[in-house]
Amino acid sequence: MKRVIPFTVLSFLLFLSGCIPLGEPKAPTTPQDQTVITPSIPVGEEYYQTLLPYVKSSAEGTYAEMGNRVDADRLELGLMELSQKIFSPSRYILQEGQIISADDAVDWLARYDASKNSQGLNPASGSKPIVHIYEQDYLDMGTKKLAGLSIAISLNPMTTVTENGKEKEVRRSDEALQGILQEASAKIVDRIRAKGMKGPLLIAGFLQEPAISLVPGHYFVYGTVPANGTGAEWKPFKERYLLYPGRMAKSDLEKQVGANFSDFQGKLQEFFGRYAGAMGLARFVDDQLVEFTVTLETEYSSKTEVLSLTQYIAGLIPQYFPQKAQVNVYIRSVDRPEALYVRPTKGDPLFHIYR
Structure with missing residues (x-):
């Protein structure tokens, strides 16, 4: 059985947040002869190497929507783990997301409004199921150029309904959650392709926990999109x-x-x-x-x-x-x-x- 990345130990090894400024897919602007690949650490499990100087994300503030740092930590490390299904740590370098801009992330997480925000992925009314969008970029280790990326879509599994004049929270069905995820991911993939990113993509669905929970959220499904493709092949990920x-x-x-x-x-x-x-x-x-x-x-x-x-x-x-x-x-x-x-x-x- 393939080893999995732990969710707590060595968490100082790069909790990478996604999404920074819009632009053509490319490696950091620092000249290539001045970049350095961080050394691999022999710790018994595979972690991606990264590129220095380190490039931060401009969309880190969108983590506030999640409300639970335990979820945020697991979101990042878990996406690294799932990414190994298509991006081998021996061939790819990891860096924070640079394709989805901070403005993109804000617009996409907002409600859909035909006149004011046609980019919104959340419904025009009712509970907002899409809480956070997080990007990781994978660079070719030889050329140091962007080769593909992974995106996690964090969902709130709870929704508010009214019964007998009173509001209460209920859990969305698994079918409803998967439908929300697949509809949003199709739009996100089209938007990523429109930015010129032609490499393979991995899209993963993450279910968050309440802010007071001592248990982190978990991934429940992921999809892979081939280079130049738009359709995802979805597979379940059973985690508890x-x-x-x-x-x-x-x-x-x-x-x-x-x-x-x-x-x-x-x-x-x-x-x-x-x-x-x-x-x-x-x-x-x-x-x-x-x-x-x-x-x-x-x-x-x-x-x-x-x-x-x-x-x-x-x-x-x-x-x-x-x-x-x-x-x-x-x-x-x-x-x-x-x-x-x-x-x-x-x-x-x-x-x-x-x-």
Whole structure:
């Protein structure tokens, strides 16, 4: 099974936001003999290299529409993961979006109005399903010229309806969400082609979570458009997040992961009674556990105690979490991070005590 990119660990590795000024598709304006490709970091999973000097996006502010930074982080890293289906990290360089301008993004996210804003992708009235449009560009590693791009369309799955004179929120059906996505993506692809971008495209649908949610949003479908084409071939992407302890587990696997986490907590309690508690966040793709993140609160101030706890956790992980799943452990005291431990599916673990 192909490895997936984690949604939390090493998140400092470029949360790239999309969409900057309109213009012909091209590499950054810095002369080619002055550009530098960032080195690849051997960390056990594939990340794209990037081009320096770094070119920022002008549309970063549209993230405010999402309302949940956890969603925004997952949106970016998840699109990198899906992009590997058509843009190999060994052949392409990643940079922030430069085809969709900031004005484009604002107009496209607004409501459709035949006289004032014919570019609007949201309906003229009612709830706005399209929340954010995010672009990543992929440059040919040899020529450093734009070769293709990926676009994520973030959707709000909830809508407001009126029943018996009262408004309430209900979830849109999967069929309705896919219809909204495909209609919007067809227009976006036509607009991208009109800007002169002829390379292959990847379009992905992302379902956001409420602002107060501790669980990130997730991708549910993606489409690929061949070079010079306009029609997308759509495929489902089955992704699910669960918070433990909790009561949302449905499948036998999800329930077993919960039981394993409960046993893991019990072992910690036997030897380290002064930790305040642990929370687990599991990510499942295609009904397989691919990542589990543990956030553990302690009352410790002694670095020796933190070291001992982290070492003990490292010894427990193989007993309760399969090797095919990456495990991330964050240990915190009341006001600061204390330790980090990461067990990847391949390669050596990462262990750090904060000083």
